[in-house]
Amino acid sequence: MGFTEFLAENFNEFLGYTGFVNASTGNIIMIIVGAILIYLAIKKDFEPLLLIPIGLGIIIGNIPFKADAGLEVGLYEDNSVLNIFYQGVRQGWYPPLVFLGIGAMTDFSALIANPKLVLIGAAAQFGIFGAYMVALGLGFEPNQAAGIAIIGGADGPTAIFLSSKLSPNLMGAIAVCAYSYMALVPLIQPPLMRMLTTKKERLIRMKPARQVSQTERILFPIIGLLLTTFIVPSGLPLLGMLFFGNLLKESGKTTRLAKTAGSALNDIIVMLLGLTVGCSTQASEFLTVNTLYIFILGACSFMIATASGVLFVKVMNLFLPKDKKLNPLIGNAGVSAVPMSARISNNIGLEYDRHNFLLMHAMGPNVAGVIGSAVAAGALLGFLS
Structure with missing residues (x-):
């Protein structure tokens, strides 16, 4: 395997783990919803102590990643920090x-x-x-x-x-x-x-x-x-x-x-x-x-x-x-x-x-x-x- 092929294969493997590849329409919709809640909290002063944590939480929870990668970062993955919280x-x-x-x-x-x-x-x-x-x-x-x-x-x-x-x-x-x-x-x-x-x-x-x-x-x-x-x-x-x-x-x-x-x-x-x-x-x-x-x-x-x-x-x-x-x-x-x-x-x-x-x-x-x-x-x- 040549050096160029090696780089291309590793890049493709890396790309497969990114959110750009794994994102769904639902993820984008929920990220927008989270951003709206943060906007309402900051700009309109709608209960910021509640909406800022929830809004950012919605964004964090919808960051797309490869489901079977075993990264243990998602809320519903056992042993992840978010799952413990x-x-x-x-x-x-x-x-x-x-x-x-x-x-x-x-x-x-x-x-x-x-x-x-x-x-x-x-x-x-x-x-x-x-x-x-x-x-x-x-x-x-x-x-x-x-x-x-x-x-x-x-x-x-x-x-x-x-x-x-x-x-x-x-x-x-x-x-x-x-x-x-x-x-x-x-x-x-x-x-x-x-x-x-x-x-x-x-x-x-x-x-x-x-x-x-x-x-x-x-x-x-x-x-x-x-x-x-x-x-x-x-x-x-x-x-x-x-x-x-x-x-x-x-x-x-x-x-x-x-x-x-x-x-x-x-x-x-x-x-x-x-x-x-x-x-x-x-x-x-x-x-x-x-x-x-x-x-x-x-x-x-x-x-x-x-x-x-x-x-x-x-x-x-x-x-x-x-x-x-x-x-x-x-x-x-x-x-x-x-x-x-x-x-x-x-x-x-x-x-x-x-x-x-x-x-x-x-x-x-x-x-x-x-x-x-x-x-x-x-x-x-x-x-x-």
């Missing part, structure tokens, strides 16, 4: 750690001061069960339908936790869908809120919440843990970590642990979670008819949840004294997107009355939504596992 998603231990951070960062005072707001968080879960019935009607198996329906809670970690247990084959699509709709809260919720409320209702001013004592704040995570997990023991991984993180925050004796759980640890887990969720969207696994159905059902579930929260407040007002009526704009906050949904309530309230601050009132149903989505996930897991 992905165990936290597949085995479901990233979501409880995220809930630990959420608990350590969340102030439940608004809910403690006005316990009836928990009903709004519960009402918003109608979106989950409504989408579950629709998914069954479209031919999905009960386990798959449950994983899809939980998207309506607007809670990415909960969606990942439940789908990892009940529908692991759909987990990539469910996770990306859930996080996408979380990031699109500012676009999806306001039109629904305006459509379902009158100007008079938007101008309702709520009384300032009472002061909550430290004893109440300490007792809340303990009592909340007992009540919720006695009802749905299957929700213990999420609820247990949520209330554990909150107790670290409120005890006043474990400030260092609470700061670690709510900052450094939470940031690390969110980075790994977003990146590996994005990487799981390889074109061959992601670009299917089922994925399209999941995104449509996820949108329906999220819109039903938002509408249910707003309409439920309007129903509550029928039974409340005039001086204790609630502003229906806080109903959208019953979904679990903390604190995005509460900020949306406040922003729209200020559009109609620049002195009507609804943020603290909206935080009540917002944190109730976190608990509600975890309870709903536990209930579905208990029935279907």
Whole structure:
């Protein structure tokens, strides 16, 4: 073999390993999708902490390579680094750690001061069960339908936790869908809120919440843990970590642990979670008819949840004294997107009355939504596992 032939043969062999040769149309489409998510995160400020890791993860997961080369670099290849990181998603231990951070960062005072707001968080879960019935009607198996329906809670970690247990084959699509709709809260919720409320209702001013004592704040995570997990023991991984993180925050004796759980640890887990969720969207696994159905059902579930929260407040007002009526704009906050949904309530309230601050009132149903989505996930897991 001549030197020229030797070079040509080695070049052709090298070329066979490159992405230029192994790329498919699906890979290109998904790389463009990842780039769009990164653009929305940076240019439009749509939840950059979520969309940048997911967007780059989608690009990484769709870098084409020779499947039978034994390179051990792909997410679905045993012993690859990405596969090791992905165990936290597949085995479901990233979501409880995220809930630990959420608990350590969340102030439940608004809910403690006005316990009836928990009903709004519960009402918003109608979106989950409504989408579950629709998914069954479209031919999905009960386990798959449950994983899809939980998207309506607007809670990415909960969606990942439940789908990892009940529908692991759909987990990539469910996770990306859930996080996408979380990031699109500012676009999806306001039109629904305006459509379902009158100007008079938007101008309702709520009384300032009472002061909550430290004893109440300490007792809340303990009592909340007992009540919720006695009802749905299957929700213990999420609820247990949520209330554990909150107790670290409120005890006043474990400030260092609470700061670690709510900052450094939470940031690390969110980075790994977003990146590996994005990487799981390889074109061959992601670009299917089922994925399209999941995104449509996820949108329906999220819109039903938002509408249910707003309409439920309007129903509550029928039974409340005039001086204790609630502003229906806080109903959208019953979904679990903390604190995005509460900020949306406040922003729209200020559009109609620049002195009507609804943020603290909206935080009540917002944190109730976190608990509600975890309870709903536990209930579905208990029935279907």
